[in-house]
Amino acid sequence: MISFENVSVRYAGATSDALTDVKLVLPPGEFCLVVGPTGSGKTTLLGAATGHVPHFTGGLLRGRVLVGGRDTRTHPPRELADVVGTVGQRPMDGFVTDSVEDELAFVMESLALEPAVMRRRVEETLDLLGLADVRRKSLAELSSGQQQRVAIGAALTAHPQVLVLDEPTSALDPGAAEDVLAALHRLVHDLGVTVLLSEHRLERVVQYADSVLSLTGPGDPVRYGPPGEVLAESLVVPPVVALGKLAGWSPLPVSVRDARRLAPALVQRLEDVAPAVQESSAAKPPTGDPLLSAHGVWQRYRNGPAVLRGVDLDVHAGEVLAIMGRNGAGKSTLLAALQGGLRPERGTVTLDGDPVHGVSARARRRLVSLVPQEPGDLLYLDTVEAECAQADSESGIAPGSTLALLTRLIPGLLTETDPRDLSEGQRLSLVVAIQLAGGPRVILLDEPTRGLDYAAKDRLTEMLTGLARTGTAVALTSHDVEFVAATADRVAVLSDGEVITDAPTAEVVLSSPTYAPQVAKILAPGTWLTVRQVEAVLRVGDPLHSARDRAGRADQTDVLSVPEALR
Amino acid sequence: MAWWVWALGLAAAASRTTNPLLLLLLVAVAAFVVAARRPMTTWARGFRAYLIFGLVVVAIRTVFHIVLGGGYGETVLVWLPEIVLPEWSAGIRIGGAVTAEGLASAVYDGMRLATLLVCVGAAVTLADPRRLLKSLPGALYEAGLVVVVAVSMAPALIESAVRVRRARQLRGTSARGFRAFRSIAMPVLDQALGRAVALAAAMDARGYGRVGSLTVGARRTSAALLLAGLLGLCLAGYGLLDAATPGSVAVPALVVGVAASVIGLVVGSRRMVRSRYRPDRFDLRSALVAVCGLAIAALFVLTEMSGDPVSHPSTFPLVWPQLALLPLVGTAIAALPGIASTPVEPPASETVRGSAENLAVSVQTAKGISAR
Numbered sequence: 001m002i003s004f005e006n007v008s009v010r011y012a013g014a015t016s017d018a019l020t021d022v023k024l025v026l027p028p029g030e031f032c033l034v035v036g037p038t039g040s041g042k043t044t045l046l047g048a049a050t051g052h053v054p055h056f057t058g059g060l061l062r063g064r065v066l067v068g069g070r071d072t073r074t075h076p077p078r079e080l081a082d083v084v085g086t087v088g089q090r091p092m093d094g095f096v097t098d099s100v101e102d103e104l105a106f107v108m109e110s111l112a113l114e115p116a117v118m119r120r121r122v123e124e125t126l127d128l129l130g131l132a133d134v135r136r137k138s139l140a141e142l143s144s145g146q147q148q149r150v151a152i153g154a155a156l157t158a159h160p161q162v163l164v165l166d167e168p169t170s171a172l173d174p175g176a177a178e179d180v181l182a183a184l185h186r187l188v189h190d191l192g193v194t195v196l197l198s199e200h201r202l203e204r205v206v207q208y209a210d211s212v213l214s215l216t217g218p219g220d221p222v223r224y225g226p227p228g229e230v231l232a233e234s235l236v237v238p239p240v241v242a243l244g245k246l247a248g249w250s251p252l253p254v255s256v257r258d259a260r261r262l263a264p265a266l267v268q269r270l271e272d273v274a275p276a277v278q279e280s281s282a283a284k285p286p287t288g289d290p291l292l293s294a295h296g297v298w299q300r301y302r303n304g305p306a307v308l309r310g311v312d313l314d315v316h317a318g319e320v321l322a323i324m325g326r327n328g329a330g331k332s333t334l335l336a337a338l339q340g341g342l343r344p345e346r347g348t349v350t351l352d353g354d355p356v357h358g359v360s361a362r363a364r365r366r367l368v369s370l371v372p373q374e375p376g377d378l379l380y381l382d383t384v385e386a387e388c389a390q391a392d393s394e395s396g397i398a399p400g401s402t403l404a405l406l407t408r409l410i411p412g413l414l415t416e417t418d419p420r421d422l423s424e425g426q427r428l429s430l431v432v433a434i435q436l437a438g439g440p441r442v443i444l445l446d447e448p449t450r451g452l453d454y455a456a457k458d459r460l461t462e463m464l465t466g467l468a469r470t471g472t473a474v475a476l477t478s479h480d481v482e483f484v485a486a487t488a489d490r491v492a493v494l495s496d497g498e499v500i501t502d503a504p505t506a507e508v509v510l511s512s513p514t515y516a517p518q519v520a521k522i523l524a525p526g527t528w529l530t531v532r533q534v535e536a537v538l539r540v541g542d543p544l545h546s547a548r549d550r551a552g553r554a555d556q557t558d559v560l561s562v563p564e565a566l567r
Numbered sequence: 568m569a570w571w572v573w574a575l576g577l578a579a580a581a582s583r584t585t586n587p588l589l590l591l592l593l594v595a596v597a598a599f600v601v602a603a604r605r606p607m608t609t610w611a612r613g614f615r616a617y618l619i620f621g622l623v624v625v626a627i628r629t630v631f632h633i634v635l636g637g638g639y640g641e642t643v644l645v646w647l648p649e650i651v652l653p654e655w656s657a658g659i660r661i662g663g664a665v666t667a668e669g670l671a672s673a674v675y676d677g678m679r680l681a682t683l684l685v686c687v688g689a690a691v692t693l694a695d696p697r698r699l700l701k702s703l704p705g706a707l708y709e710a711g712l713v714v715v716v717a718v719s720m721a722p723a724l725i726e727s728a729v730r731v732r733r734a735r736q737l738r739g740t741s742a743r744g745f746r747a748f749r750s751i752a753m754p755v756l757d758q759a760l761g762r763a764v765a766l767a768a769a770m771d772a773r774g775y776g777r778v779g780s781l782t783v784g785a786r787r788t789s790a791a792l793l794l795a796g797l798l799g800l801c802l803a804g805y806g807l808l809d810a811a812t813p814g815s816v817a818v819p820a821l822v823v824g825v826a827a828s829v830i831g832l833v834v835g836s837r838r839m840v841r842s843r844y845r846p847d848r849f850d851l852r853s854a855l856v857a858v859c860g861l862a863i864a865a866l867f868v869l870t871e872m873s874g875d876p877v878s879h880p881s882t883f884p885l886v887w888p889q890l891a892l893l894p895l896v897g898t899a900i901a902a903l904p905g906i907a908s909t910p911v912e913p914p915a916s917e918t919v920r921g922s923a924e925n926l927a928v929s930v931q932t933a934k935g936i937s938a939r
Contacts, residue, residue, distance in 0.1 A: 050772060052768060052771075052772065055771075056767075056768055056771060076771070077768075077771045077772045078771050078772070078773075078774050078775060078776055078777045079777060080772075081772065081773055081774030081777065082774070084772075085772075086769070086772040086773075088765065088768075088769065090765070093762050093765040093766060093769070094765060094766060094768075094769030095769075096712070096716065096766070096769065096770055096773070096775075098719070101844075101845075102844065105844030105845075106773055107773040107774050108842070108844065109841050109842055109843060109844055110773060110774030110775055110777050110841060111774055111777070111842075112841050112842045113842055114842065115842060115843065115844065115845070118842070118844045118845075119844075119845070122844070154773065155772075155773070158773075158774070336733075339737070341733060341736055341737065360739075361736045361737075361739045362739035363739075364739070365737070365738065365739035369737070370737050372730070372733075372734050372737065374730065374734075374758075376754055376757065376758070377730055377731045377733075377734035377754050378734050378735075378737065378738055378754075379754065380749060380750045380751075380753035380754055391738070394738055394739050394740055395739070420757065434738065435737070435738075438739070
């Protein structure tokens, strides 16, 4: 259905290829998952399949891409619209009309289909994707999961043979992501659509995939094959595969269900050595007075319903608190209120007993600092160095301090780079460095994991747990259960503007199927959350390592910061 | 569609008078109909902004007159300190006498402009411009879509400006002036550009601008015809709205313009490779709404042509503006849609039913489907 014949892509002005000599034939009806670290060419590969590269992006494409028998050299994307459907990362950016039905019909209008056919297909698509009850709503009113399903539907009404999706679930909460993926799964089974999908959070998708295409980096050959085989050698793997590798399972399981059947032996091994470890590594309940605390915080948008309804939340020095909940549950608003940038209508937010909104923005920066959801909002200068210098003067610290901090976070970053050219992970680190420059006692992060690959997320985990060890209080919002399980000491779940759960991480994620990380699902009823924990326990059980590790295992954060030998 | 005709009729009426009472009446009619018939969509919440904008226009016009205005008239209200300008700036002066007559004419003029704005606001509020696209001739569709998409970028721009401003506070910057402007403008423009590129890519991927099997020559002729048609429409509009154009020029321009546009659009549309999903039906009610708009425009034009001073009350000497029967009847007719038609339903709901069902439904609700 899609065939790449010796395809190489080089963008204008680049000195090396973004894709090198890709040979690939994708049979019809296959669900193919594209994996690889940031910058490995995933987006370029997907773009080449839709004709977006090079017709829209520019650059030089050598070789030939055939989609449904059409050559992308002679067919720009608009002439491929009836063969390929494209879905992007942010559905709102791609919407042309403003109501659900019109959006679904747009591509069919372009294809000049008969009105009767259009009506029928719109109805079919509404049912297929479960959108029938929102058909009359304006697109802006939909939840992000619904928006993403509309975007898929809008591509689907053209009855394309191929659907290309670039990280379609990256902005979604776990529940909404499930909905979208289940809808895709149905398409592959019922309609025989060929799906090419890229995703960073493999744990969400890999069980649906028929094959995996692994990119390692520009210049390296791509690997294509059944998920188990390809992931065994891939740089990026979901926790289930990492656990399988650790336990030496063969064939390597890619779904939680497969893994669970192989798990009993591992659980037994873990339980033999675990009790001692578990006791000592159980999360300590927060002690002492809270550093930052919110009491009965109410907040509403102008004329809108209340977003926060009497939230009580404490953040203690030296802990990492994760705030989870559906899209639109009020997480970002809560962070803004905690930072003091938003004055709550009712209730108070206090730092060490003093209200935070009385303080000027400049002074507050040294007490509570917030990394917003779009880190780019904070950046406006031309080079990384200039941004750092600006941060020095803003925080009134010695010149060069921010840059030194940044170098500790990510060594080897070129200071002359334009911040807009950085990868998501690097940009996040830059903003974190800027926001830490004032030496705040509390740092808040809004959705810091969006668009990060596993390696970048691991670095973020190390960075945040390291900060917490030095006595800074860290609070973050996230949809990423694996990241939260590895990073947070405590989880608060927000729903409809109220805190419905506030407890140690293990307790929260183990009690809910939506929030349970893969390792916990596989090793249930055990209480291990991450591959690292399992690895640490196994080392303890291993007589060669036990003597050395026994000293360090008293402190859970030490166990977590063991460099991961798996990568 | 009908609402746009109605609102443009109102606007045409407003452009034909400087009588403040009539203008206030027109604004009142627009506000009344909007209040009664506005749909619950995001577009519909902006009417108040148009009203405020109208007031700002009047204020600016007045201030300009006070500071820069020519001082004809005898009833001097205030003497402002006058700055003596050199000889070559004849006709421009700063400060000096502010007369009641001059002030009145400035306010009337400002009000006329403000009323035009409010009429456009009413049109946007009552009928989402995106839906107007559905009623445009096919040949205009692509150009129209670009305009609509550009207009709807504005809310996104405002949203990202608000976000960036909040983010700036997080950095604790106290920069003012150019630096502050830069720290907001750079990220906002960056994001706007990113969004525009993403949207263009999405439209491209979904077949926008597909040429299908048309030859290059056919595309060029239809483009040329379309351009000629648009020019014709502009000419016709100008002839219609500008009272200063003599009739001997306006009438032929109107005829030629309308003819050119009709030919251009018909030929251009026939060559379009697009179809329409559930186009809006132009039913009896829509026609009535449109007729109401045309009626008020016609009555105001008639009043003006008859030389009745009610259209342009004299400001020198200053007299209290009068009202007359004809324009009053006009405004009453224009207000009718506010009572007679049903509320404009949110998009897509009204075109669901076929005409037979439509009848049944209208009998049941005694209202029928909205007039748009």
